[in-house]
Amino acid sequence: MTTLTKNTILPPSTHAFADVIHRLEAGGSMLPDTPENLMQIIGIYKAYAVPMDFYWRDLLYIAERVFLNPLRFFKYFLPQEYLDFPNHYAGETADLRIWRGEASAHPELLEFIEKGNTTKMPKLFHHLWHDRINMEFAEACMQAMLWHGRDMGMGKFDAYLDTEEYKANADKAIRAYFKGNPPMLALYKLFPDLFLEQVKELSYYSNLGLFWEVMAPVFFEMSDIYDEGGFKGVPDAMNFLVNGIFAIAGRPIYHHVYIGDECFEIIPKSKGFTWLYEAALPYVEAVFYRTAPFRGTKSYNAQAKQVPEEQKDFHYGILYADVFPVGTAGIPPTLLMDDMLHFLPPYLIEYYQKHCRGEDDMLVQLGITFQRSMYNVTSAVIQALRTALLYPLDDPNPRHLAKNRQFFEAQMDRFLRPEARLKDIQTDRYR
Amino acid sequence: MLSLLLILPVIGALVIGFFPGNIQAKQLRQITELFAVLTLVWSLLILFKFDINNSQLQFQEYLPWIPQLGLNYSLGVDGLSLPLVILNSLLTGVAIYSIGPNIDRSRLYYALILLINAGISGALLSQNLLLFIIFYELELIPFYLMIAIWGGEKRGYASMKFLLYTAFSGLLVLAAFLGISLLGGSYSFDYNPQVTQTFTDSAQTILLILILLGFGIKIPLVPLHTWLPDAYTEASPAVAILLGGILAKLGAYGIIRFGLQLFPQTWAQFAPVLAIIGTVTVLYGALSAIAQKDIKRMVAYSSIGHMGYILVAAAAGTELSVLGAVAQMVSHGLILALLFHLVGIVERKAGTRDLNVLNGLMNPIRGLPLTSALLITGGMASAGIPGLVGFAAEFIVFQGSFTTFPIPTLLCILASGLTAVYFVILLNRTCFGKLDNQRAYYPKVLASEMLPALVLTAIIFFLGVQPNYLVQWTQTTTNEMIAQIPHSSPAVEQLAQGAVTLPQP
Numbered sequence: 030m031t032t033l034t035k036n037t038i039l040p041p042s043t044h045a046f047a048d049v050i051h052r053l054e055a056g057g058s059m060l061p062d063t064p065e066n067l068m069q070i071i072g073i074y075k076a077y078a079v080p081m082d083f084y085w086r087d088l089l090y091i092a093e094r095v096f097l098n099p100l101r102f103f104k105y106f107l108p109q110e111y112l113d114f115p116n117h118y119a120g121e122t123a124d125l126r127i128w129r130g131e132a133s134a135h136p137e138l139l140e141f142i143e144k145g146n147t148t149k150m151p152k153l154f155h156h157l158w159h160d161r162i163n164m165e166f167a168e169a170c171m172q173a174m175l176w177h178g179r180d181m182g183m184g185k186f187d188a189y190l191d192t193e194e195y196k197a198n199a200d201k202a203i204r205a206y207f208k209g210n211p212p213m214l215a216l217y218k219l220f221p222d223l224f225l226e227q228v229k230e231l232s233y234y235s236n237l238g239l240f241w242e243v244m245a246p247v248f249f250e251m252s253d254i255y256d257e258g259g260f261k262g263v264p265d266a267m268n269f270l271v272n273g274i275f276a277i278a279g280r281p282i283y284h285h286v287y288i289g290d291e292c293f294e295i296i297p298k299s300k301g302f303t304w305l306y307e308a309a310l311p312y313v314e315a316v317f318y319r320t321a322p323f324r325g326t327k328s329y330n331a332q333a334k335q336v337p338e339e340q341k342d343f344h345y346g347i348l349y350a351d352v353f354p355v356g357t358a359g360i361p362p363t364l365l366m367d368d369m370l371h372f373l374p375p376y377l378i379e380y381y382q383k384h385c386r387g388e389d390d391m392l393v394q395l396g397i398t399f400q401r402s403m404y405n406v407t408s409a410v411i412q413a414l415r416t417a418l419l420y421p422l423d424d425p426n427p428r429h430l431a432k433n434r435q436f437f438e439a440q441m442d443r444f445l446r447p448e449a450r451l452k453d454i455q456t457d458r459y460r
Numbered sequence: 461m462l463s464l465l466l467i468l469p470v471i472g473a474l475v476i477g478f479f480p481g482n483i484q485a486k487q488l489r490q491i492t493e494l495f496a497v498l499t500l501v502w503s504l505l506i507l508f509k510f511d512i513n514n515s516q517l518q519f520q521e522y523l524p525w526i527p528q529l530g531l532n533y534s535l536g537v538d539g540l541s542l543p544l545v546i547l548n549s550l551l552t553g554v555a556i557y558s559i560g561p562n563i564d565r566s567r568l569y570y571a572l573i574l575l576i577n578a579g580i581s582g583a584l585l586s587q588n589l590l591l592f593i594i595f596y597e598l599e600l601i602p603f604y605l606m607i608a609i610w611g612g613e614k615r616g617y618a619s620m621k622f623l624l625y626t627a628f629s630g631l632l633v634l635a636a637f638l639g640i641s642l643l644g645g646s647y648s649f650d651y652n653p654q655v656t657q658t659f660t661d662s663a664q665t666i667l668l669i670l671i672l673l674g675f676g677i678k679i680p681l682v683p684l685h686t687w688l689p690d691a692y693t694e695a696s697p698a699v700a701i702l703l704g705g706i707l708a709k710l711g712a713y714g715i716i717r718f719g720l721q722l723f724p725q726t727w728a729q730f731a732p733v734l735a736i737i738g739t740v741t742v743l744y745g746a747l748s749a750i751a752q753k754d755i756k757r758m759v760a761y762s763s764i765g766h767m768g769y770i771l772v773a774a775a776a777g778t779e780l781s782v783l784g785a786v787a788q789m790v791s792h793g794l795i796l797a798l799l800f801h802l803v804g805i806v807e808r809k810a811g812t813r814d815l816n817v818l819n820g821l822m823n824p825i826r827g828l829p830l831t832s833a834l835l836i837t838g839g840m841a842s843a844g845i846p847g848l849v850g851f852a853a854e855f856i857v858f859q860g861s862f863t864t865f866p867i868p869t870l871l872c873i874l875a876s877g878l879t880a881v882y883f884v885i886l887l888n889r890t891c892f893g894k895l896d897n898q899r900a901y902y903p904k905v906l907a908s909e910m911l912p913a914l915v916l917t918a919i920i921f922f923l924g925v926q927p928n929y930l931v932q933w934t935q936t937t938t939n940e941m942i943a944q945i946p947h948s949s950p951a952v953e954q955l956a957q958g959a960v961t962l963p964q965p
Contacts, residue, residue: 326894351894351897353820353823353826353894353895353897353900354820354823354826354894354895355825356823356824356825357822357823357824357825385826385901386825386826386903386904389825389904390825390826390904392825393825393826453897459897
């Protein structure tokens, strides 16, 4: 076990989540440090990373190749080229080798694409039989980032989408893409914003694809380290994430489009958009905290006022989600839970079989595990932000420690809403 | 032929009760089910051999037993009792599976279920008044024990109340039968509608009142109903199914068989009053059900309401309405059994019956989705949604009784709407909504627990779209029965013209 040293300089916090704050100040995670929690979160990282390996490849494929195709019937049919596409953070050719495994698509993913849950048959039949990866979930995450991007005021990526420079780049690509297609060109002439907005969305496809290109190898590596006995507790797993975040923070975020043999740089790498500020933080805010109200949980009736008027008050992300109705109509995370179900490591399946309804409600059990693991990821982001913006945890200066505490308390304030699951994940009764 | 229906379950009860050795509760259940299925198969055999064009008793058996008392072992079945005999065998099979596999004192429990089955079959089949009384009273003991031993929290109170009420009911019926026998001048208690025709009017009136009170307790009719909510609520699901599905039918059967058939003239004079009592019962049941906070109590009150239709139909005394009464008995037996079975599952899994606590059971993974889906089907069947058996039966009742008693019938139709109200309340609070994350770690429902509900639902659907199979057995018998009733009673006509105003509920 990692030993956490409690600071004795400051008086105890009086916050409702004082225990969690003290743990964060001691270098811990929002998720309690128990072997069971560690086993669960690492297992689910593994199960999450395999579909994620598909998500990022397909997101980039759509952003770069499918582009403005008005009839995107086959956008989830990944060509071999994108399955072989080397991940920049795995394998021999890596820019920075995070995962020691192969850079091409994960073997379990390839096996699932080939056989699915049924048997070997053409990709189209797998798709029609819904024996596939639920890419719609990745697109929903992208849309959450796109839609909240305007409001969050983080980074410069979203602001750049409104500049003349971006419009000029997009214009070139749109014209090139529809060359020799007069109806579409006429449509573009009539309604220039129609395709421009589409391109903005595609830029977010690229953004999220590039974000997940990093997370997939990180989660694979964490799973491998755990299997080797490398992690001693939840804080270790969190610290690995913190270190990973800093190691990758500077990777470029861009949007390139390939039309024919030509590459159009809609958002060139030279703009200097970086992973941490333009992808990771907006993603955490948009997907973990905000997203959109579930159709099956909240009424969008404007008179009922169930959905907040301000986007900043949205609280429907995984940190707040009610996982019990997973599998019901109108609950989007079901898509992701179903994806992860195919790739659970054996120790996690065995663990689920021993609890609740065993095999029957695995979808909900893994959903709750996923929620725990995302609290750990969020802890890593909070610790990383604290490292970047404030003071070290072992700072001897009480004023600096007070600043740290202020930061942690402000973060925990967001979980004071009754929907937040922070309190639930503190016990193992919640499963 | 018919005796086997009595003998089989009794043998079964003896085997289960006294077979030496230590048998697991699970195996005991299988043995019990075996006997129940054998009985069901045998009763179906009788069903297929039954001649639907013959209005007389069929498969008669006659053995002198104690001639000094006029007690003869005389069995027979006609279109009135046959559907109920089948229902009895079917519901016994359902009841065996409607409680979990692990049960205390399982031997006694399963033996009693089979004894109840034999007793009810006996009462339905017996063509001797004294024999009927014997079986009727015999039901008391096993039911009392089953409520008192395996019941809920207030089982002592509920079972004692049940015992007192029904014992009193038995006494009233016995008094009426003794009267019939004495006035008839013969010492034989054999069932014979001709004898009673010769009685004076006042004698007929008194005897009919005794019979109405006696069976009215069992049905139950409104002022005599107070044992029911307690008994049904405190009983285990199996007992509730048998109580509501069959024992209540025994009361309705008794009223038609011994009231309508033995005293047709007097019945016609009583009819308007009976129609009013029936209507009050229907409305009272529906309005009380709306007020309940406990799902089992809701279903119990719904049972009171639905039994009221039978009295209205029987009072109307047209060919169609009496046919509807029998159809309603069968339909209500099936629907009530389904509802009690499902409510039993909900209670066992969720650990509560409180409307304010239950929620979100439709959740496909953590809830009880199949149970909820069938509960909705059962609720719709009970509320008379077309395509399910409840509609077929209720429509025949309404159609049949409207010509005779238009206002009571209209009020019954109104109550049918109220049925939909309280079932929507029930379904809305239990099946819809979201699960409570603190307590929703319900165990899963086993396939063996769902099987009886699926069978019942299939039958409810089938009879809903093919109601012919529900009524064809009964038609000739009831037509024959109605031919005896004089239809020009002044009171009936008065009511038909709306001259009699009904008390507003």
